[in-house]
Amino acid sequence: MADKVVLSVGTKRGLFLFESGAKRDTWTSTGPHLKGWSIYHATVDTRKGARVHAAASSDTFGTNTFSADLRKPKFVGAKKPPVPPKLPPKGLKFAKKYSIPVHPRVWHIEPSRASEPGVLYAGTAPAGLFRSEDGGKTWRGVDSINNHPTRKDWMPGAGGMCLHSIQVDPVNPDRMWIAISAAGSFRTTDGGKSWKPINRGVKSFTGAVMGSETGTCVHKLLRHPAVPGRMFQQNHVGVYRSDDYGDTWTGINQGLPSDFGFGLALDPQDSDACFVVPLQPEQYTWRATPGRFAVYRSGRKGWTAKTSGLPGKDAYLSVLREGMSNDTLDPAGVYVGAGSGQVFASRDAGRSWKEIASYLPPVLSVNATVV
């Protein structure tokens, strides 16, 4: 039985750490840690003790990652931070034309597999993958993806051109996945020497079904832990599932009120289930829930809206791409953070929800870890 669940909540103004026992009925919190930094993602690494790693950015001071012992979170920054690469020329021209922000960010930080206890990966904006072999003290760019032949065609989305998803195969040391807005998903099967775009079946912006090329705006990519090869993605144009490690994708958004959303979470006990928060379609130019907050759960019979305990009226909340997470307990805990400062938690795989924080700074990320 797990001792506790830690929910790392990254906000525009620092990091908050929430803790609960395995029942997840009451929560306590500390923070803000790393005051002044925007925490696009944070996680607890349980491979060697319990260490918190945070991906931090500042419009003024650039990027860094920070690490601390969970028991005494005194954070220390990397001595050699991940420094994001530049936007490719075509993407920079596009960003200038549409006033898209190009501030550098560390967008995501991910511990590698258990057999590599000192190895971490970080994803940045503009898109770059970085690897640390000393627990986050120093970072080095992964040139094979950062200089990928397709990079010249990668474009920024409204949030910048970010590498936001990093998924490590826990068994096969040569396989991992990344996803970039707006380029698409990539997979390596040779330990990072080469990367293959894996977007077949996903729609591009023009509505065309894609083949082996890049050019789709994946918002979040997750590997299901229980079924090898099963993956989900929330894309700009819908939710997709793959059963072949990402080689091909099938749209599963039939029944959702909107194709559009950012965040994604899973139920480790049910390989048919993913959770999304559909947001108002972008033609309205505001990306929020349409006056009613619902977390949708996929299943064999389609989607069901989960609303018990969630705001039911006049709820115009935004959930960003790191704004959803799940724990690994049974039943699964599911967590959603909103741009307006609320954090919602479900301890029964989405059936009912409780607001565990109401007035945080804008929430950029939530990440649950069983410790």
Added chain:
Amino acid sequence: MARATLILPRILQESVGTVKLQVEGRTVGDALEDAYRRLPALRHHLCEDSGRFRAHILCFLEDEQSPLNSQIKDGDKISIFQAISGG
């Protein structure tokens, strides 16, 4: 060669390990180079690739905003500020 005190913004405490240190040099630029050598992440946080300060970073010698070639003397205070605006 003079010894001065460099004061950094509080936000950099966890990143570089301190926000107040003794530095040496003939100019403000020399003193900052001394700090960059001792605090490896500091240059990244203060400077663009070109070596110029990032936007919205201001450098003061005592009470005046000062260029990097400003001469310093023993006991001077060099302060780095983040410009703040909005409302």
